Amino acid sequence: MSDQVVFRPFNNGDEEKITLLLDIAFDGWPGLDLDCTSLDHWFWKFRAPAENKNTVVVAESPDGEIIGVNQAQLKNTKIGNEVVQARKTTEVAVHPEYRGKGVHRRLALMGVDYSKSSGAVFSYSLSTSPIIVNYKQRESEYYEFPQPIKQLVKIESIPRFSDYWKEHKKTSAREILFIKSGLYITKFLNRLTRIFKKRSKPETGFQIKLVSRFDEKIQPFWEKIKNDYDFILEKSVEHLNWRYCDPRGGSYKVFTAEEDGELLGYIVICVTWRYPEHPVGYIMELLVLTGRDNVAEALVRHAEKYFTDKEVNAIYFTVVSRHPYEKLLGKYGFIDSRRRPLIYYRVYKDIESLEEFKNSSPERLHYQFGEFDSI
DSSP: OGGGOEEEEOOTTOHHHHHHHHHHHTTSSSOSOOSSOHHHHHHHHHHSOTTSEEEEEEEEOTTSOEEEEEEEEEEEEEETTEEEEEEEEEEEEEOGGGTTTTHHHHHHHHHHHHHHHTTOOEEEEEEOOHHHHHHHHHSTTOEEOSSOEEEEEEESOHHHHHHHHHHHSOOOHHHHHHHHHHHHHHHHHHHHHHHTSOOOOOOOSSEEEEESSOOTTHHHHHHHHGGGOSEEEOOOHHHHHHHHSOTTTOOOEEEEEEETTEEEEEEEEEEEOSSTTSOEEEEEEEEEOTTOHHHHHHHHHHHHHHHHHTTOSEEEEEEETTOHHHHHHHTTTOEEOOOOOEEEEEESSOOTTHHHHHTOOGGGBOOOGGGOSOO
């Protein structure tokens, strides 16, 4: 059947067929709290960001239906000392009737070739699927991110959290008991540790405010922080406003910290209401000038207050393991969720300072929920 399938780059007019396929493949796509259609979201994701190149390749059946798609974005990413075009895979989907026929692999190969021809020199993806993780670990051209990634969680009410898991995650009573026991023990140990961790006193030398968009202050902020990282997406006004300030991408709250007209840092948060009885909070991104831990703490406190006002029971934060932000969030009751998403990468062309990236210490790597496509 697959020998009759045509593999080609995306053409204008494919959008609706692609979103229909994604809806089938993922049992509902994009699965976000959005005030727009899935088609509007697709246009935001692959046609709105003017500074990004997007590579989408499709598999078309003999009757003209889109039965497979490989979607990726090319983003300006600082790796070592260089800012390069990096390919970030977003979705790969094959219609159930065409699975196991080589469609996925052909799309993957074509997607890579198309991205290379578009200027990509590096690619990376994230997965929590054991099948994909095992496959990538067997492939010699794929490498693991220099440091592991952690997902932290803060839970206000463990009984409420376990009820949510029991009802919506199809978890057995035995598994629920194991989860509850582990959470109680971890939370108790975390509370003991926090006795010896002092929170900083509220800072009054700068202002924290809720903003609807990022402005020109982001450019000098980026110039100050970029050399402190060996992996970080370029923080431009265009990219940040596209990612966090366009309602087609989601509903986010952006808090900035400023002093005498200078941007010191920002935090981006959101709340999902998929299950109204158990709203879930996410810290999408936290980034401050190096050495300004007091600013980071103040931003976290503002986020914490916002989540409390919304009666959020569970708050999640993704961070590179042993990054200073992990220790900071520990002061506020965040614990290790034991989830270990894997980031794997490939290098298409020589990057002069790749070794610096490979040998990076945790504080020089910036990877948080803002990189995810599912939130």
